[in-house]
Amino acid sequence: MRPATAALRAWLALAVLLHILVGLAAPVFAVCAPGVEETPADTERLAVNATWFNNDNLVLGISAAAIGDLDGNGAVDFLAGLPQIDLGGDAKGTVAVFYMLPHFRGLTGEYYILLPGKNSALDSRMTATGLFGVAVATGLPDASLGVSTFAVGAPSLVVVGEAVAKGAVFLLEANPRTGDVPSYTEISASTAAAILPAAAQVDGAQFGRSLAVLGVESSGFAWLAVGVMHAQFNGVQFVGSVVLMKLSPSNSLVSAVMLEPAGSSDTVLSMFAYGRQLGFSVATVRDMSVPLDPSGVITLAMGTISDVARGAGTGGAVYVVQANMSGAVLDALRIDNTTHPVLNARVTPTGAFGYAIADAGDVNGDGTRDLLVSAPDTLVGSNPPGPGQVFTLMMGQDSMSVCSASVLSNSSTSEVEGTNGYVHGGFGTSLAMFKKDAVLIGEAYASSTNFTSHGALWSIQFRTVRNASVPFPSTSPTPSATATPSPSPSMTSSATPSPTPVPAKLTRIGSPILTAKSDPVLSGLHSASDFGASVAFAGDRDGDGIDDLLVGAPLRDFDSPSVTEAGTIFVCYLEATGAVREAVELPFMQGQTELASALMGSSVAMLSGWGTNGTGLVLAGGTDKAHGGVALVNVTDWSEAKLEWRLNASDPSLPGGPVGGSDPLWGQDVSLLSPSWDPVLGGTIAVGAPASGFGEFRILHVLGNGTVVGGKRFSSSTPGLESTVDSSMYFGASISSQLVNGVYNIAGEAFLS
Template identity: 25%
Template sequence: MVISSFTVSSLNGKNGFAINGIAAENRSGSSVSKAGDINSDGFDDVIIAAPFADLEGKDFVGQTYVVFGGTNLASSGTFNLSSLNGTNGFKINGLDSNNGLGWSVSNAGDINNDGIDDVIIGAPYVSPNGKSGAGESYVVFGGTNIGSASSFDLSSLNGTNGFKISGIVANGLLGDSVSNAGDINNDGVDDLIIGAPNASANGNSAAGQSYVIFGGTNVGGGGNFDLSSLNGTNGFKINGIAEDDNSGDSVSSAGDINNDGINDLIIGAYRADPNFNDVAGQSYVVYGGANVGSGGILNLSSLDGINGFIINGIDFDDALGISVSNAGDINNDGIDDLIVGAWSADPLFVDEGQSYVVFGGTNVGSGGVFNPSSLNGTNGFRINGINALGYLGYSVSSAGDVNDDGIDDLIVAAFGASPNGNFNAGQSYVVFGGASVGSSGTVDLSSLNGINGYAINGTGGEFGRSVSDAGDINGDGIGDVIIGALNASPNGIPQTGQSYLVYGSATPSLDLNGTFESDNLIGTSANEVINGLGGDDTLTGNSGNDTFVISQSTSSTFISSIDYIITDFGGVGTGSNPSTGVIASFDTLQFIGGFDLTARNLELTQNGNDLKISFENVVDIKVTLQNFQLENLNSLPASAGKPAISNITFFNGFEPLVGDSFDVINAKSTQTTVFNKNTVTFLNDLNNNIKGFAHSNDVINGQGGNDKIDGLSGDDLLRGGAGNDTLVGDAGNDTLVGGAGNDTLVGGAGNERFTIRLGDGHDTITGFGGVGTGSKPSAAAIASYDTLQFSGDGLIARNLQLTQNGNNLELTFENVADTKVTLQNFQLQNLGNFPGSRTEPDYQNIIFNQTFPIDSFDVFNGNWNSNSILRRNTVTFLNDLNSNIAGFDNSNDVINGQGGNDKIDGLSGNDLLRGDGGNDTLIGGAGNDTFVGGAGNDVLTGGAGADSFVYNTNAAYNSTAIGTDAIADFTHSQNDKIVLDKTTFSAITSNAETGFTNASDFAITSLGALSSAVIVYDSVTGQLFYNPNGSAVGFGNGGVFTTLKNAPTLTASDFVVQT
């Protein structure tokens, strides 16, 4: 089955497994790699490093682990490295303190040409031969008895079992990166490459050096390889270009990228400064050949398109080359490709990171320089990170062929990503190869749908700091991948480290498949599997136990949305003892989608005779069961003599999500407690008064009726559905979703999340926990702060309005009806959003249509005054003091005055300034500014640019609420506008557009009170009147609402009518 994403916590032995480190602060998973088949048993193996491991009382010795592949490997879903015993793998211990063995690990190919794969391990902090920090690397030859004693002693290397390579430059850090190099000299034997990024080259400090060692039957024959002996026949040295470039920080085989039949290699120098862009980074492709490096030295500055080429970083601080790798033949044109990571690139936000795939070809890099900015889909493509501070590209690798389609795939990691709102959980992405991969020049990771690739969600610990192809470790003929999380803490042991083996999987065939268009699929009397694949399909199973497959991977807009009608769905029925007839005819909806399509997110809505099925936060999957009542939908466990049966199952792409089930309460039942702990429950349309279980993570869905739902303790999810509901979270980190109606939401202890959707009505929240005042929340605030999540068009920070009404804080949105929240006994100054850092998460009281707080705001403390807002391009709420404050130049600021007589100067930029209560002075400055004076008599100065002066109280006209303003510089030639909202100026009959479509709505006269027009402008005094009184004398409940200084000439085109 195809999937779009899954979380590594779902690995269970059938779809992969987790590999736990041994001791605290070992950081296993710092470096991971395929090891090839090092024990020659026909299964690929993997190698995992823990460079921070302390051994026998010595600090930072380092330890590396080889795990053997096999058919029954880690069937429980977990493998402990402490269990390595020689039959399932072995340990390799560092030799002394401060060695850092395993800083980098890799398959070394078959460097001694004995037909068995070998491995190489870097220890860059060793000080050999009196050279401090020169570094060492160790090649361990594979063999049928390798590691049979459960450990391998590096001091025993003697040329027959491997050899040692010592650095020759003090502080050069040899072994910081190690890799196989393929057969770069075309002699039929694999070679290897080792980086020493801090070595000086040609007199340039820390320019970096790399060393290529040619393989052969006698390589390392004495147990040591002397790098100073490299002479072109046994290998060669590669010199970096400029001071502090650190070339060799990442090294790899590049496959045969120029299609000459000989392997090439790639070297990263992430600190290089091409085109005067500091730390933009560079990478270097060196073409292989029979005479490559024949002089014993190759200078990267000599690359000219014939012997290789340079890849330049695009912008300063991109750090291109932090990771480099062969990408296999990802576009299936018969030529190898490569991938380069730029972890600090900023394609949209900050440090999302970027990776670049460069397609191989006979003319690739022919000019000597390749600029990734030229990638257009024909020569390669970009992969943009999708999370600020995600650091995509810190590790990149070929993934082998993980979907078994015969085309190579790749894997890229973003260890700082926060998938599904889980801060710094990390995320890795598998991108499937194909003839059209990246054809637009960019691969959008958010569009991965199981057909073009999938996302792997971490659970923390810097998941994705290292990724690699794992070969075929379980022997099923399909490629696997391995991902490291060096700071993970399995079993509660801090920073032990954890790695994850994720098995590849092919997509099975189905009985009845539709297309991506609108299909009408009709089954037979057999038990069939039916998949419409997407579109507006009508599905009929006929008799038998049919399975209808709905996969999120085929619901992406990249393919098609899903809106299915199933005409004859067979329900399990009411009660707990289904008849034999029901068992013979019930049908199953099988939802496939990893994180999103789960029982927790399931939403069931009775719409007349039909049942509508959807999922929270999933917009493109809808299923309608015709002529079907909710109470007939159920999931029952096995009982005496009867199997478990369920109308809905959830599948993560590898196997059913065991225990992810639900209960439905019969239409006429008035339960007072849900049936099962830690289960999803759907109520009925009665007015229910029901409780969950204590110490249970309950999901309770209210459906219709005015319900009272108490989750008791535990991390509960309570949804009110329709009706005026009361939801009580109690202790625990609960999520409360009121739904339609005017609901009361009670959080209790813990960090609550209150979800408010557009049109949900007027909800009241009691016990809301604020982030508090100051620049950093207290420990107590962190433990108890709550979050309001708004979802829907217009529910954004720019439109947010906060009104302190006595002890309560009211939250509304400009130009949005029927969406209001009251926080009882809550002061505005306690509301806040604190952005996170690399060491701390975000603390946010409000988020908008998002899980990552890119749309945020600042709140001034009640007794704090400042002459400037805190951040550029941000929404700011002042306090009730008389503020005198400015925004930023060249910044689109939103400043809300709240109470007090404020002076607010937006400076340049397209600002939105609201005076709110008090007699305020609002100054726009340069730019197209928007002014909302609010209550009080305000003075509004637009400045240069096309400014808008908005009059809208979200209620009928009230002179107190709107005040009497003065517009100081209304200028027709600058396209200034006066915006009148028909909610407030309800007597206006004109349509919502520029000008007045009904000419009688507007008049210019010096006798305003005698005019019958709705909006009257006195051309002598400059006063602008609202006249709902028609031709009667006076203005009724209207009156003057603003005065234009110097009485400029106005026409109907100076107004905008809105609704």
């Protein structure tokens, strides 16, 4: 059996444009800011590096904060909390300054521990159970030339004059180049009882559980947010909250107020309840380069990982609140595993969603600041499962709504793989943004061979992928270089905006890009493999700035064992000239003896962006009725791939039932319709069967494991197509789509004889 491709080429193509509203494929979960595209904008990892210590007494990953480039090597250095360190026989905790190599390639080997031995008075304040270093914050004004101010939380410290732990915050004036700590300021019930709110001074308050710098006024006064996880509210225990502290340029405490509800918002009024435990984590959501307005409104994100008030099964939550500097909470948004399907599918009842939060800046370029939120106990759904994920939340409406959610990274082996007996544990225990597109992720309960619970830090660089499909090319004439651009039409204008042009680097002019004879890399490919039967845009797979291609070869045979016409897909790495630098086969059909004649590679589509370790997901079509179909190919490494699942023409779960016809060519074309593909929730795809009757294609809502949960069949019997699709076509031979405002514009290509 040979594909019908060659016969179809001689026919005249006719594009039938369909406007289809598919309810399950593009749900809208929040009203985004004006002009924001309400389709998911996923994040793609560009570089992943890990740092861990082979020292039983040194635990990384509990807390971290970026400092800046201290040694002038172009890398961002950081402060890390080490609350479980054992020095001198007592696990009193400490903090240390670590120096990074450029491009997040790990540590230089230079680091300075700030205690003990750097300030005797500070050493005397430490206790074995104080959890000094469980929270750290940077960004406060320097104490003097060469001396930085670091905020450190010790939420379980028993302060002077008390018998029960209440917690404290220490402002260390430290030289990050030597580790010396000439002075410090303690803020606690024993040093600032008259200023701190009474609710922050109750027994077991956990004052200092989390820290975030709010900003610095133009006058030089700074503000610090401090989490108090067990603070009382109106006498009710374990409510939790955040204290806003104003600090003088000399680091003395000027004033302190606790966040309390104001106004009539139901979310605000209900969040201050027994067992909520607000303030386990906190992050400031604002541009820190702008001076803080002490009379303005601030936005904070607060985590509550053990939300007893909500009941069992929530897996934690994040409250994004707007408050004035007097502590009045004016508005609030709750984000949990009911907010978005991605969170619902991935945040388990013990997920600890909100364990760490970071202001990621404007990740997707919509003018709104977005969030990173971790859930270190969440299972990633892989086999074997690994605990811990970090989510990217694309926000709207002044960061007070969730437009989309996606997984930035997790601890499965396909995402961040450890070596030397490395065992994941608690991926996401801390988050620290280094710049807009780089984050330091803690994994405090990781271990390796012969060492236990020493922890790790993962540095991950990422970028936003706005849409999984290539935009339709513009058919308008290219304007001259001297032409004056027309003003953009207003939202009420009747003018039609120009189509989005194809980026220049996608334009190839001249001789054919790929031929087995003309390109040396492909010269060894057997001429009968039908290389080029399908082509798909793969993006810049190898990071060289040049876009690469996926190319199908459906007649590819395999030996040892023999699998005739199983088919395959090649990744073709292109050079700027259009030549193929390297062609790598994805051997997912190797050894599939039961799928002989499947003809996989008759069609191909990219499902997800490539990971830094070569991982990715590809949709493949094979036109053989029995052994072909539409299949998910999991690319597990640069040159390794496996067939995850396959839907053949006789599958009873297909919408409309099995595909009819003796040889329907089911899988002649495949296309991803949804803006992205989620490993658990899957997405929406289209599959063509041009030889089934007059031709047809089907839209499938498919979960990540291949389960079909909905969809629709389109053929000559579909209302509106009766007079268009007839016996002279191969309707569904080619499919392309564009998603506009939740409506799919689908071009189902047919061929006229």
